[in-house]
Amino acid sequence: MKVRDITVLVGIIGIVLMMVLPIPSWLLDVLLIINISTALMILLIAMNSTEALQFSIFPALLLITTLFRLALNISTTKLILTDGEAGHVVATFGQWVAQGEIAVGFVVFLILVVVQFIVITKGSERVAEVAARFTLDAMPGKQMSIDADLNAGLINEQQAKERRSKIEKEADFYGAMDGASKFVKGDAIASIIILIINLVGGFIIGMAVHGMSFGEAISRYTILSIGDGLVSQIPALLISTAAGLIVTRAASDGNLASDLSAQVFAYPKLIYIVVGTIVVLGLFTPIGPWATLPFALLLLYAARKMQKTMEKQQADDELQVEEQQIEEVRSPESVINLLQVDPIEFEFGYGLIPLADTQQGGDLLDRIIMIRRQCALELGLVVPVIRIRDNIQLKPNEYIIKIKGNTVAGGELLINHYLAMSPGFDDDSITGIETTEPAFGLPALWIDEQTKERAELAGYTVVDPPSVVATHLTEIIKKHAHELIGRQETKALVDNVKDTYPVLVDELIPNVLTVGDIQKVLAKLLREKISIRDLVTIFETLADYGTYSKDPEVLTEYVRQSLSRQITQQFTSQGETLRVITVGPALEKKIAESVQSSDQGSYLALDPNSTQLVFQKLTEQVQRLIQSGHQPVVLTSPTIRMYLRQVIERMMQDIPVLSYSELEPNVEIQSVGVVNL
Structure with missing residues (x-):
């Protein structure tokens, strides 16, 4: 353990021991001064904090300072009741406030307790309770806002992580403040009880034990009790004020003093109204001009000074903005920033803005979050941030998808329509605008709201425009995942x-x-x-x-x-027969003989006529398999799989090519066609 850790432990243990061990009056004076200094320091820190989390230790500190004050109260009570005195600090506070009038000192103490207990502590407790409740309720919305900024590219992963951590800490802080404010409330009640004990007990002990007269006992023990109460209540009042400042501070860029000067005195014209009101009170009421005119003149001078300062500051800000813009244009960094290319971009015309605008019910940002999660689960790829922006050069209902600055796909949407795809047989009663489904190139219709229910009953697959975009974007990411x-x-x-x-x-x-x-x-x-x-x-x-x-x-x-188990499960279901197109011996031999080796590795050098013939034969088999309702899969030997893939991916990139060693032994394979020369 470090020295500071041991110091804190010893300090807290010492506070507890103060409650039971006798403390000399000179040491008590030192501890009381430390208590006042600590409370003042806490208040100053609260005033200079720009947000609550900058003083996140405050709830725990509130408990420690409350415990310290109670320990001091107990120590002073023991000295008052046993010796009839409690050091110079307590006596000085009691005599200074009472000024020879015991009733005045007693009333002042009660007023301090009422102000702290009813006004400051009660208000701080309520604000902390409401802040904790609203912070918890706002957490989901703040989390979604962070995810939206992350998807839009406004922040990076590290900044998003820091913001999420800050939200969690805010909820914990206000929850802790809600409970910690009860300490101050209990401290105020304890002070009143201790005051009554000191008065009654001191009066009885003074007369019965020390042989004091009635007047002498009342005078001494009342002054000591008032002094003890003031010495404890003044630091308590300072800390209660600090608690109120902490929980009522909204996030800002400055401390309390700068915010006061910038916000309260930001309207000098309103101060002129205050000046006029004060002058009227001085001239037309018994208050008199001598009490009001000097203050009115001071406010008038201050308002005029602030107005000139604000006009000068506004001119300086405008000049600084102009100079900054000119400097940015001249600097080479302004050109370098243009060279950055986003991995994925989604651009759309102004007619599709409602898809991305959350205020208009758009959920495109939430769908993109789910797309990134889906790609991570299915492909194991962390998809980069997708840049979303509108483009006035596009048609109103048009959108395009870019990969590394190049357009790779696009389409058009009708916002108030639905895309209906035929189940294989057309229903003449389902009419709409003919189009092509952008993700898979299937024929489809844009239908209105009235036709939607009939189309679903007829077996059509009906999707809304956001789902069309999400599906298209997902397929494009999967297709170009190797580029990302x-x-x-x-x-x-x-x-x-x-x-x-x-x-x-x-x-x-x-x-x-x-x-x-x-x-x-x-x-x-x-x-x-x-x-x-x-x-x-x-x-x-x-x-x-x-x-x-x-x-x-x-x-x-x-x-x-x-990865044979993974590949097998990707193309077959449990107990399902895998229907494949196999490669004949002649073609396998031809491909094996056409493999050439170089310093850069092996490559296939198949003549054009043979390549064309392979395409023709394979296309026939693929079309036949698709018409039967099965996914086409080409199966070949492990030695030529990668070379055959090089041949057919130019024309049929989506046709999977597997080798025998990539399939599990328990899978049942059925050859439905053979490609041969």
Whole structure:
């Protein structure tokens, strides 16, 4: 433990011991001065805090200071009742406030207790209770606002994490303040009880034990009791005021003094009205001009001075803004910022603004959050922040999707319509505007609200415009996922695995492969829509085979074989027969003979006529399988799988190509077609 930790522990234990151990009067004087100084310091800190969390230790500090005051009250009570005196501080406060009039001192003490108990403490307690309740109720909305700013690119992940932590701390703080305010309330009640005990007990002990007369006992013990009450209540009043300032402070950029000067005195013209009112009171009421005119003149001078200062400040601000704009245009950084390209952009015409505007009921930002979660679960890819902006150059109902600054997809939406897709047979009673579903290219109709129910009853798939956009955006991200994972993104994934599997990562990087080598393998997996979520298995395989080959194509094939269970479940359901298109022996032999090796790795050099024939044969088999209602899958031997994929991905990128070693032994395979030369 550090020295400060031991000091705090010893201090709190000492406060508890003060309640039972006798304390000499000179030490009590020192402790009372420390109590007053501490209360004043807490008040000054509260006045200079710009927000509540800057003084988050205040609830705990409130308990400690209350306990300290009670310990001092008990110590002074013991001295008053036993010795008839409690040190110079208590006596001085009692005599100074009473001024020889015991009743005056008693009334002043009661007023202080009433002000603290009823006005400040009661108000602070209510404000803390309401603030705690409203802070908890506002947490979901604040969380959604942070997620929206994160998706819009206004903040990064670290800033979002800090804001979420701040929201949680605010809720905890106001909840703690709600309970801690009860300490001050109880302290005020205890002070009144202690005062009565000192008066009654001191009067009885003074006459019965010390042989004092009635007047002498009343005078001495009343002054000491008043002094004791004032010495404890003045620090308590300061801390209660600090508590009120803390819970009533709204977030601002300055402290209490700067906010007062900037906000209360921000309207000098209103001060002229106050000046006129004071002058009227002085001239037309018995108050008289001598009491009002000097203050009115002082306010008039201050208002005139503030008005000139504000006009000068406004001119300086305008000049500074102009100079800053000119400087930004001249600086090279203004051009460098234009070179930044966002990974994913979603732009739309002004007619689609309601989709993204939450005030108009748009939930596009919430859908994008779910898209990023879905891609993380299905592909194992952390999708970058999607930049959303309107573009007046587009048609009102048009939208486009960009990947790294290049348009890759687009479409048009009708806001007050629904997209209806046929179940395979058309119903002539369902009419609308003919269009094409943007995500999968299926024929569809834009129908109105009246036709929606009939279309659903007829078996049509009916979706609203936000769902159309979300589906399209999801499919585009999956299609271009391999372009979104670079070395920086790969490094983030590696660091995430290293937190739980440090030995695996340390063995793989950089001894076996570099981050760039791993990125190429992950990109090739994502290109064929193979999830990279199981990074541990992927890294284990790369660590095993990376010492034999650095070729990303070869390493990818080894990884695919290690992910055989995942790939099998991706293309088949439990107990389902996998219908595939197989590759004939002649074609396999032709492809194997056409493989050429170079310093950059192996590649396929198939002649154009053979390539065209492969496309033709494969297209026939694929169309036949699609017409039968099954997903087309090409199955071949492990040695030529990656080369066959290179051939057909130019024309049929969405057709999966699997090898026998990528399927589990228990899966039932049925060949429904053969591609051969």
